[in-house]
Amino acid sequence: MIRQNRERIIEALLFISAATAVIIVMLIMVFLFREGAPFLLKYGIHNFCLGMDWNPIAIDGEPSYGIFPIIIGSVYIATGSLVLAVPLGLGCAVFLVEIAPPGIQSAIRRGIELLVGIPSVVLGFFGLVLLVPFIRDNAGGFGFSILAGSIILAIMALPHIISISADAIAAVPQTYKQASLALGATRWHTIRNVILPAARSGIVASVILGMGNSIGETMAVLMVTGNSPILPEPFYDVLDPVHTLTANIVMEMNYAAPGDHQQALFATGIVLFVMVAILNAISHHVLKSGMEVGR
Amino acid sequence: MSAAVRTRLFSPDTTDRAASLLLWASAAVTVLILLFIIGTIVYRGIGVIDISFLLDSPRMSGAEGGIFPAIVGTLCLVAVAILTAAPIGIGAAVYLTEYAPDNAVTHIITFCVECLAGIPSIVIGLFGYAFLVVYLGFGFSIISGGFALMFMILPWTIRASEEAIKTVSGGLKEGSFALGATKWQTIRQIVLPNALPGITTGIILGIGKAIGETAVIMYTAGSSLLLPESIFEPVRALPYHLYILVSEGISDDMAYGSAAVLLVMVLIINFTAVAIQRYYQSRMGLRH
Numbered sequence: 001m002i003r004q005n006r007e008r009i010i011e012a013l014l015f016i017s018a019a020t021a022v023i024i025v026m027l028i029m030v031f032l033f034r035e036g037a038p039f040l041l042k043y044g045i046h047n048f049c050l051g052m053d054w055n056p057i058a059i060d061g062e063p064s065y066g067i068f069p070i071i072i073g074s075v076y077i078a079t080g081s082l083v084l085a086v087p088l089g090l091g092c093a094v095f096l097v098e099i100a101p102p103g104i105q106s107a108i109r110r111g112i113e114l115l116v117g118i119p120s121v122v123l124g125f126f127g128l129v130l131l132v133p134f135i136r137d138n139a140g141g142f143g144f145s146i147l148a149g150s151i152i153l154a155i156m157a158l159p160h161i162i163s164i165s166a167d168a169i170a171a172v173p174q175t176y177k178q179a180s181l182a183l184g185a186t187r188w189h190t191i192r193n194v195i196l197p198a199a200r201s202g203i204v205a206s207v208i209l210g211m212g213n214s215i216g217e218t219m220a221v222l223m224v225t226g227n228s229p230i231l232p233e234p235f236y237d238v239l240d241p242v243h244t245l246t247a248n249i250v251m252e253m254n255y256a257a258p259g260d261h262q263q264a265l266f267a268t269g270i271v272l273f274v275m276v277a278i279l280n281a282i283s284h285h286v287l288k289s290g291m292e293v294g295r
Numbered sequence: 296m297s298a299a300v301r302t303r304l305f306s307p308d309t310t311d312r313a314a315s316l317l318l319w320a321s322a323a324v325t326v327l328i329l330l331f332i333i334g335t336i337v338y339r340g341i342g343v344i345d346i347s348f349l350l351d352s353p354r355m356s357g358a359e360g361g362i363f364p365a366i367v368g369t370l371c372l373v374a375v376a377i378l379t380a381a382p383i384g385i386g387a388a389v390y391l392t393e394y395a396p397d398n399a400v401t402h403i404i405t406f407c408v409e410c411l412a413g414i415p416s417i418v419i420g421l422f423g424y425a426f427l428v429v430y431l432g433f434g435f436s437i438i439s440g441g442f443a444l445m446f447m448i449l450p451w452t453i454r455a456s457e458e459a460i461k462t463v464s465g466g467l468k469e470g471s472f473a474l475g476a477t478k479w480q481t482i483r484q485i486v487l488p489n490a491l492p493g494i495t496t497g498i499i500l501g502i503g504k505a506i507g508e509t510a511v512i513m514y515t516a517g518s519s520l521l522l523p524e525s526i527f528e529p530v531r532a533l534p535y536h537l538y539i540l541v542s543e544g545i546s547d548d549m550a551y552g553s554a555a556v557l558l559v560m561v562l563i564i565n566f567t568a569v570a571i572q573r574y575y576q577s578r579m580g581l582r583h
Contacts (some may be wrong), residue, residue, distance in 0.1 A: 091321030111324030119507025188314035216415025280413040
């Protein structure tokens with residue numbers, strides 16, 4: 001009896017530990033919405049998300065809280081980082097699984113594990129003292145730019161893209177590869193026409209996940225993008241500075257007075273949360289449906 | 296037709312060789328970027344680092360002196376985070392792998408673990424400020440910052456422990472059950488000891504993640520440069536100190552020194568985690 005009771009108590013305790021994750025997520029939602037939602041409703045979701053002007057401390061006249069240029073800034077930087085990181089990361093993943101001799105493969109894998117460990121604030125610092133001046137001297141502009149943000153984020157996204165893509169490529173059945181080689185295809189034709197298509201869902205999932213991570217990244221981006229909440233002009237000028245949702249929160253929480261301004265920052269957090277959640281859900285779905293097809 | 300023309304322009308052998316070259320190059324570029332970043336930070340920082348830099352308090356808001364309080368602050372925050380995340384994470388992983396029935400509740404739990412892993416760190420920071428600092432009244436303190444960090448690393452701890460527990464062979468467990476052990480006895484005596492290397496690796500990686508994190512602790516742990524006397528006092532973590540040195544243009548040298556210390560701490564921790572994993576993997580390999 002005592003033994004049975006003990007077993008039951010332990011199971012209950014373990015269940016509570018597992019439920020902690022649920023409680024935390026619930027609390028995050030509750031507090032984020034409690035602080036941000038009343039403001040969103042008062043100011044109007046439409047005015048907030050599509051407004052062009054972010055000017056919370058208007059010296060004369062009404063303050064305005066439009067985050068459209070900031071949303072676009074986040075999307076720009078995240079997209080830019082993927083444009084740089086996906087070809088490089090995919091190339092590296094294919095190399096690791098299909099081409100690298102075992103010694104080099106494990107050395108590079110170890111190096112990539114280290115890359116994951118570089119704290120984002122250290123990468124941001126590196127970007128600020130070396131990359132920003134380099135861009136300013138060689139490409140023009142202020143240096144603080146979409147380009148700088150994209151490069152730094154690409155470096156952060158690389159290890160994730162490499163490791164998930166490498167897993168997806170390694171999971172392609174050997175028989176596919178052998179059949180292709182037996183038909184006389186070269187190694188490259190096999191990679192391009194057989195292995196990459198078969199690993200597609202894993203690769204796509206890693207790219208979308210990378211996008212979510214990039215949009216949610218804070219410190220590294222904040223230190224190199226220049227933080228100006230206006231749209232780049234013309235829209236393709238990657239040397240223009242931009243502002244991101246994450247940077248907006250970090251920089252203004254410092255001095256935002258309780259009230260509309262602080263609530264607007266929580267509302268920015270809600271928008272960020274929703275964007276990242278959607279991307280993660282898509283990535284999860286792609287990975288899952290890909291696995292089902294694979295079976 | 297176009298394919299035929301192309302094969303004539305470049306023979307399959309040529310394309311194959313060119314492609315290999317490109318793939319080698321992409322791997323080389325990745326490694327070079329890594330070496331360049333780590334090399335630059337350590338090379339520029341090493342000149343600043345000496346015993347007094349590590350053990351002195353900062354003077355003139357960090358322009359002179361050392362970074363001792365920031366190192367202490369970081370260690371306190373990480374200790375709170377890991378001491379709470381490890382038991383909860385391991386407990387959750389044991390529940391999910393050994394007990395959880397395949398029902399809606401379990402699906403909600405696994406979904407929330409996924410969700411928590413995806414939440415941007417600044418959102419966790421905002422939540423920590425609203426919930427821990429203001430609502431629960433902990434103020435800017437080690438306990439607020441430590442708990443906020445725990446929210447961030449908990450899903451990773453759960454995942455790593457789950458992976459480690461899943462690799463324990465079914466035969467060992469069945470043997471234990473056959474000898475009359477209860478479920479919990481089996482878990483404590485057989486499953487957890489065998490999963491320990493994997494769990495330890497996961498927890499050490501969690502420490503590495505927590506040490507470098509900034510956005511989570513900026514608005515929860517405070518930015519005091521005094522040594523804390525209890526967990527209810529504010530501290531400034533090392534990454535936040537680095538950010539302040541840089542963003543307020545206080546001192547480039549001190550920033551390089553702090554960045555190098557931070558980077559080396561994280562690298563040592565990650566090396567340890569990977570080394571433990573490799574050691575046990577090779578031992579397991581020999582045993583089978």
